[in-house]
Amino acid sequence: MTRIGLGAALALLAGVAGAQERTIPSRALPTPTDVSPQMQALIGRPIAPTYDVVPKTTDEWLARQKASADGGAQSLPALAQRLHVKVEKQQMGGVTVYAVTPDTVDPRNRNRLLIHIHGGCYVLGGGLGAASEAVMMAGLGHYKVISVDYRMPPAAYFPAALDDVVSVWKEALKTHQAKSMAIFGSSAGGALTLETVIRLKQLGLPLPAAIAPGTPMADLTGVGDSFHTSAFVDNVLVSPEGFCDPAAQFYAHGHDLKDPLLSPVYGDYKGFPPAILTTGTRDLLLSNTVRVHRKLKDAGVEAELNVFEAMAHGGYSRDDTAPETHQAFGDIAKFFDKHLSR
Amino acid sequence: MTRIGLGAALALLAGVAGAQERTIPSRALPTPTDVSPQMQALIGRPIAPTYDVVPKTTDEWLARQKASADGGAQSLPALAQRLHVKVEKQQMGGVTVYAVTPDTVDPRNRNRLLIHIHGGCYVLGGGLGAASEAVMMAGLGHYKVISVDYRMPPAAYFPAALDDVVSVWKEALKTHQAKSMAIFGSSAGGALTLETVIRLKQLGLPLPAAIAPGTPMADLTGVGDSFHTSAFVDNVLVSPEGFCDPAAQFYAHGHDLKDPLLSPVYGDYKGFPPAILTTGTRDLLLSNTVRVHRKLKDAGVEAELNVFEAMAHGGYSRDDTAPETHQAFGDIAKFFDKHLSR
Numbered sequence: 001m002t003r004i005g006l007g008a009a010l011a012l013l014a015g016v017a018g019a020q021e022r023t024i025p026s027r028a029l030p031t032p033t034d035v036s037p038q039m040q041a042l043i044g045r046p047i048a049p050t051y052d053v054v055p056k057t058t059d060e061w062l063a064r065q066k067a068s069a070d071g072g073a074q075s076l077p078a079l080a081q082r083l084h085v086k087v088e089k090q091q092m093g094g095v096t097v098y099a100v101t102p103d104t105v106d107p108r109n110r111n112r113l114l115i116h117i118h119g120g121c122y123v124l125g126g127g128l129g130a131a132s133e134a135v136m137m138a139g140l141g142h143y144k145v146i147s148v149d150y151r152m153p154p155a156a157y158f159p160a161a162l163d164d165v166v167s168v169w170k171e172a173l174k175t176h177q178a179k180s181m182a183i184f185g186s187s188a189g190g191a192l193t194l195e196t197v198i199r200l201k202q203l204g205l206p207l208p209a210a211i212a213p214g215t216p217m218a219d220l221t222g223v224g225d226s227f228h229t230s231a232f233v234d235n236v237l238v239s240p241e242g243f244c245d246p247a248a249q250f251y252a253h254g255h256d257l258k259d260p261l262l263s264p265v266y267g268d269y270k271g272f273p274p275a276i277l278t279t280g281t282r283d284l285l286l287s288n289t290v291r292v293h294r295k296l297k298d299a300g301v302e303a304e305l306n307v308f309e310a311m312a313h314g315g316y317s318r319d320d321t322a323p324e325t326h327q328a329f330g331d332i333a334k335f336f337d338k339h340l341s342r
Numbered sequence: 343m344t345r346i347g348l349g350a351a352l353a354l355l356a357g358v359a360g361a362q363e364r365t366i367p368s369r370a371l372p373t374p375t376d377v378s379p380q381m382q383a384l385i386g387r388p389i390a391p392t393y394d395v396v397p398k399t400t401d402e403w404l405a406r407q408k409a410s411a412d413g414g415a416q417s418l419p420a421l422a423q424r425l426h427v428k429v430e431k432q433q434m435g436g437v438t439v440y441a442v443t444p445d446t447v448d449p450r451n452r453n454r455l456l457i458h459i460h461g462g463c464y465v466l467g468g469g470l471g472a473a474s475e476a477v478m479m480a481g482l483g484h485y486k487v488i489s490v491d492y493r494m495p496p497a498a499y500f501p502a503a504l505d506d507v508v509s510v511w512k513e514a515l516k517t518h519q520a521k522s523m524a525i526f527g528s529s530a531g532g533a534l535t536l537e538t539v540i541r542l543k544q545l546g547l548p549l550p551a552a553i554a555p556g557t558p559m560a561d562l563t564g565v566g567d568s569f570h571t572s573a574f575v576d577n578v579l580v581s582p583e584g585f586c587d588p589a590a591q592f593y594a595h596g597h598d599l600k601d602p603l604l605s606p607v608y609g610d611y612k613g614f615p616p617a618i619l620t621t622g623t624r625d626l627l628l629s630n631t632v633r634v635h636r637k638l639k640d641a642g643v644e645a646e647l648n649v650f651e652a653m654a655h656g657g658y659s660r661d662d663t664a665p666e667t668h669q670a671f672g673d674i675a676k677f678f679d680k681h682l683s684r
């Protein structure tokens with residue numbers, strides 16, 4: 001049980017009378033007992049002292065980007081091996097992609113294809129490691145997946161990432177039917193999933209049969225209650241003063257942050273394909289995930305929401321042995337199976 | 343944006359190294375701009391100084407219960423009038439109920455009936471006010487509803503409330519088909535909705551075609567991460583040291599709190615009817631709502647989850663003019679329409 005002293009409680013009560021802004025007292029946050037040991041380990045990790053260190057020069061951005069890519073590249077081969085998945089670097093429509101193929105493609109998925117968009121605040125997570133979530137989807141869901149290694153700043157700014165995904169989509173349409181394809185990704189990849197559909201609508205191109213935006217960075221303007229309620233509760237993004245928002249602004253490059261192609265929560269959801277969204281109760285982006293869910297429902301779109309107990313940002317794709325990972329990708333695979341033509 | 347001083351951040355980091363328990367710093371919680379003015383007003387309310395005052399004697403419990411019943415009875419007639427609903431006190435199977443009938447019953451709902459179970463920590467919310475959520479459902483969803491004014495302690499302890507709901511269900515089966523009926527309720531009423539299905543399974547009685555457990559008090563053993571993360575964030579239940587858990591223990595009367603008929607998260611969800619669950623990002627019972635959602639999905643049950651932005655415990659049934667109230671009951675009405683025979 002949360003223990004709060006009388007003094008703190010009185011200070012709290014004194015602070016709120018008639019105010020619109022409330023002060024929440026400091027509190028102890030025990031590691032929950034109702035999640036898997038793997039999830040306990042993930043959410044028990046201390047907050048990185050560098051959580052709010054933002055690069056100041058191009059060289060610093062490049063160094064951070066390289067460190068992220070190197071780390072991702074290092075861990076991917078073992079992950080692919082564990083999940084019995086083959087990963088091949090290819091070009092599609094002039095864009096670098098990873099073709100991720102499970103040793104066993106489910107016969108129902110033979111003509112189906114998933115497009116995956118990696119996360120990393122629009123700046124990190126590139127290179128071979130980009131495919132890690134695609135590997136989980138391919139290995140656990142037995143789908144073929146194309147993971148897009150889109151261009152990132154400082155090499156290329158908004159809307160380069162989006163343009164690259166659209167180029168890959170156009171290329172995929174040459175070999176697959178839109179109604180047999182889905183798009184998915186988490187964090188910036190969740191936002192890019194939504195932005196891609198908005199962009200495809202603008203371009204009059206066929207839409208995917210379903211999408212799975214995981215904990216999307218759907219609002220870069222600072223709006224979203226869990227930016228405040230989950231600050232220092234989420235040990236991944238930690239706080240809105242962390243790395244991620246400045247990184248996204250680095251990508252935006254002066255463009256209006258309220259543009260739905262950067263903050264898709266402000267988009268028009270009419271005609272969107274069915275969507276399954278995934279987040280956790282500790283996620284700094286819990287609010288922005290549920291706000292998108294509501295927008296979809298209000299637009300008459302079939303939209304499912306999964307919120308995992310005590311999970312921080314993107315926790316469902318950090319440990320392929322965690323039961324929560326199997327549940328999250330299992331639910332997405334089932335949702336795609338329901339909506340994609342064979 | 344949440345502002346946390348360097349000192350607090352350093353203390354935080356020092357406190358977490360290698361620890362399983364983390365300390366979350368105090369923080370300011372602004373009223374969000376992305377919810378309706380009605381919801382802003384609800385979540386902007388200061389925390390009641392009496393939030394953790396628990397009655398010590400039978401007379402104190404009775405006084406608290408009477409105050410709750412009087413308040414509910416006072417506000418109900420105007421609510422019923424605004425929503426064009428008629429409320430009649432009746433007896434069903436020896437139990438006091440309120441028959442709640444909209445002036446306009448949707449023709450699709452002519453043979454359908456909903457059973458409503460009110461909240462109030464198993465101790466409060468009785469009398470005419472018990473029907474308030476039933477009035478919203480009837481008025482906004484155009485269904486006929488029976489609201490159960492079940493017995494509460496100190497008049498009668500566990501499993502009296504559950505027995506009363508089962509008695510009403512048996513009586514309803516005499517005039518309606520189970521496949522044309524649903525059960526719903528919030529908080530203790532959400533828990534009782536789940537407990538009723540578990541009990542009906544035990545008794546071999548027909549199950550409802552769908553259920554809508556709203557923010558269920560699904561775990562009385564103190565487990566659930568949002569008891570900690572939402573403490574003092576939720577201005578309704580406030581903290582696990584608040585009134586509600588001691589009240590539920592008063593009802594339990596020494597019975598094992600882990601019994602699924604008191605903590606339904608520990609129940610067997612196989613064979614459950616389709617369920618739609620509702621909660622909010624600030625809800626102290628967010629975790630216990632999503633834990634039940636997961637249990638249902640893992641048992642192969644169709645289960646929908648709605649999580650409202652910045653909403654505290656049960657905020658969707660506190661202001662019938664709020665768009666969030668219309669969205670919540672609208673989604674439940676649609677879900678019932680999908681699953682109930684006509």
